[in-house]
Amino acid sequence: MTALDHSGNPLRAKATFLGRMHEWVSTADHKKLGVMYVTTGLLFFLIGGLEATMMRWQLAVPDSSLLSPSDFNRLFTMHGTTMVFLVGMPILLGVANYIIPMQIGARDLAFPRLNAFGFWLFLFGGLLLYFSYFGAQGLYGMGSSPDVGWFAYAPLTERTYSRGHSTDYWILGLLVSSFGSIATGINLITTILTMRCPGMTLMKMPVMVWVMLIDAILIMIAMPPLAAAQVMLLFDRLMGAHFFDVQGGGSAILWQNLFWFFGHPEVYILILPAFAYVSEIIPVFCRKVIFGYPLMVAATVSIGFISLGVWVHHLFALGLSPMVNTIFMGSTMLIAIPTGLKMFNWVGTMIGGKIRFDTPMLFSTGFLALFLIGGLTGVMLSVVPFDWQVSDSYFVVGHFHYVLFGGLVFAIFAAIYYWFPKVTGKMLSETLGKWQFWLLFIGFNLTFGPMHVSGMLGMPRRIYTYHADRGWELWNMLSSIGVLVQIAGVTFFVWNVIQSLRKGKDAGADPWDGWTLEWATTSPPPEYNFEEIPKVYSCRPLWDLKHPEDPDWKYE
Amino acid sequence: MTTLKAQSMTVQAPPEPKSQLLNSGKCGMLCLIVSEIAFFGTLLAVYLFYIGKDPVGTIAPSDVLDVSVAPMKVVFNSIFLLTSSIWITLAVRCLARGNIMGFALWWLLTILFGAEFLVGTGMEWYGLIAVEGLTIRTNLFGSGFFTVVGFHAAHVTIGLFLLSLVFVLTCLGKMHKRHAEKVELLSWYWHFVDGIWIAVFTIVYILGN
Amino acid sequence: MSRRITPASRRSLLRGIAIAMLAAIFLAVPEAWATAPICENGATASPTMFAPRSVPAKMILDLSWLVWGICFGIFLIMEGLIILCIFKYRRAKDDDTEAPQIYGSNPIELAWTIVPTLIVFVLFLVSARTIFEIEKTSAPEGSLEITVIGHQWWWEFDYPEYGFVTANELHVPATRDGKRVPIYLTLESNDVIHSFWVPQLGGKTDVVPNHINHLWLEPTMTGTYVGQCAEYCGTQHANMLITVVVHPEEEFEKWVAHQKTEAVDDDTVAVGRDLFQRTACINCHTIRGTVANGTFAPDLTHLMSRSVIGSGVVSNTADNLAIWVYDPQILKPGCRMPSMKLTKKDVTEIVQYLLTLK
Structure with missing residues (x-):
């Protein structure tokens, strides 16, 4: 037996830089891949944030000419595409990669090499997309990065209207990275279904595992249709097929249906992990078991089902028949019910708890407060006549940022503060964390709150400039100021990570007094996670262990 | 550090848990097939949507694909592909019983039948492109037909490649009874390719006319 | 800190x-x-x-x-x-105990399933009626x-x-x-x-x-x-x-009557008009009553009855028109109308002509 270092890993001769690079590049370990996913996602988050900053800079004042129209159009296309495919997806897959096997008491994912393959596909897909900035000039000198919007409505994406190769880069980059996502999704499903430790029946899985199972199923079902639609668009562009070519009888409406058949489940693919993280964090910091576990599971499953049948609510202004609009209004409102249930259960968990407001809990509470607003504006948008007014306006921009930034990104930060000690063995600084939270919280509301107003005052999204006579100046100025506050918040985060990696407090195995299996091993965990595969008897194996006089399994 | 072994010392031990039985290979292959179905489902939905939407005067499906006029070609091919599913099942059964020779024979038959289908598709495409002048650029029908049938043929090709790989390994004497489960997974993929063909055939050759 | x-x-x-x-x-x-x-x-x-x-x-x-x-x-x-x-x-500062564990409550959970369902149902009915009325x-x-x-x-x-x-x-x-x-x-x-x-x-x-x-x-x-x-x-x-x-009703009728007429034919701007008709302008623009009959771009028959040009990018003044005719890309970068590479003098003549299209 070789000697072990403090975290139980075999001691190696001091690795050279190349040696360490080789170790990371060739790894198939779910923890290393998880870290790589999240790191890459955060880097892309900075890039996407930079793009957003430039847009807000342009829009701060009316009739601004800092950016040319086409540069602005490229920025919002890249911002949207980056945030959805290169930030949201890798971070959610990365956290799942790292945490899920540990929570179910496994040593790795079911297919470790497929996992590595998925990561590299994602990374090179992302790089391919960004390579368009250099490579998409095309024959006509047109192009640079794509400028068709992240939902790339045909026929604007057809050769006639989008010359050069920028749109081809958009298609290919996303195709490559979404194959990676599908592979990892399948991997996660298989891991959860087949690799749980003895005793962990389906109804004894932590809520996070349940949610990620549904999430992975949605990835598996919703991403292939996008790939199919993109392949057809690519055939149109490169081989002269006619799928979305309106001159050749193709249908612009079909693309929208195909895109949103993927696109709306995608929104749930992105927000479900946020639900997963706060469902883990809130109970631990309230010192109380999650309220209504079976209902949480049922709500998750029904969200998964209903999310596949609501896509037409993106198409309410498309001129579909009143009957179609009404039906999809109904299905959209229906999904508010399970989502609301989750909200009630989280608050129900907090009521009667003994809440510790460490940074992870602070971000989770921020998530509750902000996601609630995003959810309610979502209900408002489901009302078709209201949607006729504000769809494709800044109201919608405000709405989905409350969901995806106030919801997902806040939950991601909560997750990072929660699991960073497990991953690195070091605590993140609480002081810097609180600074980050408050700056981000204020900056976020300042940026995205006013957008609801400018939207209802008639400001459409995706415009590179606006005239001074429309009464939108104040709201846009507020939004742009908010971005500066957010930048300060993110700077605190980056500083915090760098500082804590260098000289953070030692975390120990279980700094938060957690209840799921990942806290039962060292921080950072050894390559094999658990010396001995654990056996569990309830949803909270560590609670049972810490409270042998009053274990959970007695009540389940 | 607390370890979970301490559980045995609890006041009242719960019933001993059982481990799970589901096989990860099978689960993964099923998931892959589901996502493939979602992919083909989208292509076929688009094909269905565009049936009869072409401007009059261009090549229509009934001009070139009518099964009742020339039933031999495509029906003949389909029979080859579909029966190959039977041979592969027999092959897997042989391997599970340890009959390597029988496995090799049925497996080869599967490959030959699959290859015949691919050749048939190639001939059909040659006829459409060179004789009838139908290409992916011609109209919506051309775009849909070559995309749907093309993707199916691509999946047959991948399947044939994997089947051949297994066959080569068999000839090298590397296949044993214990590989039966993995080979069975490959047969699932092959059944899926056949199943999709039934859908493609129904939509493109029957409903499309 | x-x-x-x-x-x-x-x-x-x-x-x-x-x-x-x-x-x-x-x-x-x-x-x-x-x-x-x-x-x-x-x-x-x-x-x-x-x-x-x-x-x-x-x-x-x-x-x-x-x-x-x-x-x-x-x-x-x-x-x-x-x-x-x-x-x-x-949590109180010195309190290290766990909170009482409450696993759930069927009546409460049932209540907060049913109440939102009822709200959603009402909202659905009211909205559906409005959809059918408006669409x-x-x-x-x-x-x-x-x-x-x-x-x-x-x-x-x-x-x-x-x-x-x-x-x-x-x-x-x-x-x-x-x-x-x-x-x-x-x-x-x-x-x-x-x-x-x-x-x-x-x-x-x-x-x-x-x-x-x-x-x-x-x-x-x-x-x-x-x-x-x-x-x-x-x-x-x-x-x-x-x-x-x-x-108002009469004003609209007057406007219609005016729009129905063909373009004003003013011989004092014949130079500009001939220039207009000799360049590529007429391939895209229509001026009723002249040879210009293109349909790719806005109808200019009564250009000066409109308050803006370039679909609202600037107001319709002689100066803005001159910049637009000289090079539309200055005012509306990326728009479909190219610069016609006209001399300054030609631009002035054409603008003079356009200004008569009341």
Whole structure:
């Protein structure tokens, strides 16, 4: 037996830089891949944030000419595409990669090499997309990065209207990275279904595992249709097929249906992990078991089902028949019910708890407060006549940022503060964390709150400039100021990570007094996670262990 | 550090848990097939949507694909592909019983039948492109037909490649009874390719006319 | 930063933030409404949905108030609960014990499943009725039908009833024979997807190639209302503005009579006119009564009766026209009209000619 270092890993001769690079590049370990996913996602988050900053800079004042129209159009296309495919997806897959096997008491994912393959596909897909900035000039000198919007409505994406190769880069980059996502999704499903430790029946899985199972199923079902639609668009562009070519009888409406058949489940693919993280964090910091576990599971499953049948609510202004609009209004409102249930259960968990407001809990509470607003504006948008007014306006921009930034990104930060000690063995600084939270919280509301107003005052999204006579100046100025506050918040985060990696407090195995299996091993965990595969008897194996006089399994 | 072994010392031990039985290979292959179905489902939905939407005067499906006029070609091919599913099942059964020779024979038959289908598709495409002048650029029908049938043929090709790989390994004497489960997974993929063909055939050759 | 934040100061900070947040977001609504003072002729400072000047827009706003009310109520209850938890269930400093474990409660969970379901059901019924009332699949009786054609990046308005075509400014009457007149727009696109949106007159409807849509407006007040394309349609999506002028009845009839006439033929600007007719202008533009009959670009027959050029990018003055004719890319970078590479003198002559197209 070789000697072990403090975290139980075999001691190696001091690795050279190349040696360490080789170790990371060739790894198939779910923890290393998880870290790589999240790191890459955060880097892309900075890039996407930079793009957003430039847009807000342009829009701060009316009739601004800092950016040319086409540069602005490229920025919002890249911002949207980056945030959805290169930030949201890798971070959610990365956290799942790292945490899920540990929570179910496994040593790795079911297919470790497929996992590595998925990561590299994602990374090179992302790089391919960004390579368009250099490579998409095309024959006509047109192009640079794509400028068709992240939902790339045909026929604007057809050769006639989008010359050069920028749109081809958009298609290919996303195709490559979404194959990676599908592979990892399948991997996660298989891991959860087949690799749980003895005793962990389906109804004894932590809520996070349940949610990620549904999430992975949605990835598996919703991403292939996008790939199919993109392949057809690519055939149109490169081989002269006619799928979305309106001159050749193709249908612009079909693309929208195909895109949103993927696109709306995608929104749930992105927000479900946020639900997963706060469902883990809130109970631990309230010192109380999650309220209504079976209902949480049922709500998750029904969200998964209903999310596949609501896509037409993106198409309410498309001129579909009143009957179609009404039906999809109904299905959209229906999904508010399970989502609301989750909200009630989280608050129900907090009521009667003994809440510790460490940074992870602070971000989770921020998530509750902000996601609630995003959810309610979502209900408002489901009302078709209201949607006729504000769809494709800044109201919608405000709405989905409350969901995806106030919801997902806040939950991601909560997750990072929660699991960073497990991953690195070091605590993140609480002081810097609180600074980050408050700056981000204020900056976020300042940026995205006013957008609801400018939207209802008639400001459409995706415009590179606006005239001074429309009464939108104040709201846009507020939004742009908010971005500066957010930048300060993110700077605190980056500083915090760098500082804590260098000289953070030692975390120990279980700094938060957690209840799921990942806290039962060292921080950072050894390559094999658990010396001995654990056996569990309830949803909270560590609670049972810490409270042998009053274990959970007695009540389940 | 607390370890979970301490559980045995609890006041009242719960019933001993059982481990799970589901096989990860099978689960993964099923998931892959589901996502493939979602992919083909989208292509076929688009094909269905565009049936009869072409401007009059261009090549229509009934001009070139009518099964009742020339039933031999495509029906003949389909029979080859579909029966190959039977041979592969027999092959897997042989391997599970340890009959390597029988496995090799049925497996080869599967490959030959699959290859015949691919050749048939190639001939059909040659006829459409060179004789009838139908290409992916011609109209919506051309775009849909070559995309749907093309993707199916691509999946047959991948399947044939994997089947051949297994066959080569068999000839090298590397296949044993214990590989039966993995080979069975490959047969699932092959059944899926056949199943999709039934859908493609129904939509493109029957409903499309 | 080394100073410890005391619970009390933290609490007041929290409270302050919570109040500021509430104020910022939900005072914004009446604020938005208040920024729309009713000016002369029903025009407002913003194209806001809170100052409806048409029947469907009013119906949408009425429904929206109900939706706002319900959602605001839920918002108050839930944020209130969250804030309550923050203050009431914060752990005491020296308390290291676990909270009482409550696994759930069937009656409570049942209650908060059923109540939202009922709310959603009511909301659904009310909204569904409004959808069917507003989304008209055929023209209402006595309506004025106009065809709107979206182009990259301008609007063409076709009045089949009167037999002329104009651009970027939609003129409609408030009344006909003293009665309010429904406007029934037929929306078509010449290239990509656009969306017609004038918030004070109604919701938006997409303008889709290969797919004909309809939009019903029924102005209740004369005035000038602005809006713009609401579906991203390429480089100059931002400058695809719409102006709708709702005229009193006689004024509208005068406008129609004027638009029906052919272009003014003024021999004092013959040089400019000949230049116009000799260059590529006529391939894209129509000037009725002359050889110019292109249809790719706005009809210029009565150019000077419009207040803006470039679909609203600048106002229609002699100076702006001169810049536009010299090189449209200066005013509207990316637009489909190229620079004609005319000399300064030619530009002046052509602008002189254009200025006569009253």
